[in-house]
Amino acid sequence: MSSRILGPKMARSEALCSQALLEASERPLERPLVEPGDVKTQFVTREGTYRLMTLSEYSRPNRVGYQPQGQTPPQVRVSLVTLSDQGDRICFNHGRELYVYVYKGIKKAADLSKPLDKKVYKGTNPTCHDFNVTTATSESVSLLIGFSTGQIQLIDPVKKELSKLFNEERLIDKSRVTCLRWVPGNKSLFLAAHASGQLYVYNEELPCGSITPHYQPFKVGDEFTINTCKTKSTRNPLFRWILGTGAAINELAFNPNGTHLATVSQDGVLRVFQYDSIELLGIARSYFGGLLCVAWSGDGKLIAAGGEDDLVTIWSLEQKRVIARAQGHHSWVSAVAFDWVLEGESYYRIGSVGHDTQLCLWELPEEALSPPRQRVKKRIDPLQLVGTLSCPRLDECPLLEPLVCKKIAHERLTALIFRSDCIITACQDGYVYTWARPQN
């Protein structure tokens, strides 16, 4: 019963073709045999019941699990864009493949037989992607794709004629692209973060140079350096940001109005910048280990970061300090998000998913938002890392318990997006799930 192909999917004609069944029967079961009921398909909060929409499941067209070859494949990530009058488009990567579909949300069943675009790459894996929401129209959508070997591709899955490559010869950076973000409100500027710990600003209208770029210092700050390219004509990259001492940058997030940029790295540091002036506004540290994901609250006042300490760390931009930690995951936290829909005056709802296959929801108590009481000074950490505003000791900051903590998959979870009518989660096995919000 645990096989996805022979299970409840039997009832669905559109997704099943004889080919898929044939392929499926020849393969061993993709998933471990577990007792039914082990994985939750709904959960209850005070606002009501969230339900998994089994017909709104997105995956490869034939629903056969991807067989990774050799190394651990990259994290499955999800990008979405809303086109005026045309609905939504969804993009996700899986192994060496990338899919773009019409996303029908909770309204209609997914039609997996006709992807808008499907790409299969050789010798490299897509690792991340981002739609340009500023320029997207019903006729044209710009989608950036980053690769494990460092290149960046720009395609238009609607118009289909556009395809540009950046860092094609890997002269700018040879390491894995870890995150791509269009600069909010901008039609041509984007940021590319790499495993090398460097971050580049590109203009999609400009070419990349034919030789390895030479850089000159532009700004040097505390634990970061900004360079510009030394060329006669303007070329990509426009800027290079070096954060810390070269630990991989794992994720980037702009605040809702696009003025601030948050970065999280494998060195366990969250850095928050005023984007235009490149001013470092503050930092936070994980309790230990790398920080893997980062997200802003809807009002732009709080940042949540999840990582290898199994915690979600919540940092206040106003107070420049860690105001709470959320403990409930049984493994690393791979994606975090604020629920902007439920957010209110000093009310914050946070969600996170992790390697433990669990979805956790958290509420930030109002007390956590007020400045802390004076505390007795403790022994100073010889490394001067713990016991600071950017990394309090465990007993120096509120430890939140989850509101909801549910195992919702068999494989580790990799993405989490809150939308007005649903929650979207993605799993390392290449499935994207839609959970309908309670109806009221």
Place this chain on the structure above:
Amino acid sequence: MQQDAHEFLNFLINRISEIILAERQNSTTNYIKSKASGENGTILTPPEPTWVHEIFQGIMTSETRCLNCETVSSKDEDFFDLQVDIEQNTSISHCLKCFSNTETLCSDNKFKCDNCSSYQEAQKRVRVKKLPMILALHLKRFKYMEQYNRHIKVSHRVVFPLELRLFNTSDDAVNPDRLYDLIAVVIHCGSGPNRGHYISIVKSHGFWLLFDDDQVDKIDASTIEDFYGLTSDTQKSSETGYILFYQSRESL
């Protein structure tokens, strides 16, 4: 017959400590002999810890609360490594937290309460009181399964970060937020406890090296994730982290 790496580690540490203590005994005896003519009697002191103790030894404290009289008694115990049970899709931090979960002692396993002078039901919790310089963590991947009447290998995916702090320290711990760095991992390759092959990865001068018999290769830190384990049981064989060595950063 494949020997067990953890058994060997135990044997090695104990043997080294025995040898050092025996040598020390000899020199002390000589010392006493030479001084015996001058003074009468010697003062008995507990043995000084040896270097192997200084490196690996930590203290765990088990607190037991008698459910009858509510008296809490605690007992300290030295350890050279922590043996942790593992669960599927977890982290080593979580497994360590579970190591310190409260356990209820009841039925056949009641606690002898000194206060009540009888066997009583009790709650017991084991936490780390003194954090060692090198924290050795043994993942219990070889489990006895009654239905098969033999030990099988548990290949569960248990992630381990390059940096670690402990969540399961006791309230009176001296250095509860000690920061550790991963420095070595013993990896078991194979399908069962009685067969297979051991390899190890060691961090040396800032580089990760993979030791496989007489072959030593430099590897990228990102390949460590290949040794976390498997999320499904479909593969027979696995290459999984078995003993993790974390070094306290202050000791550098």
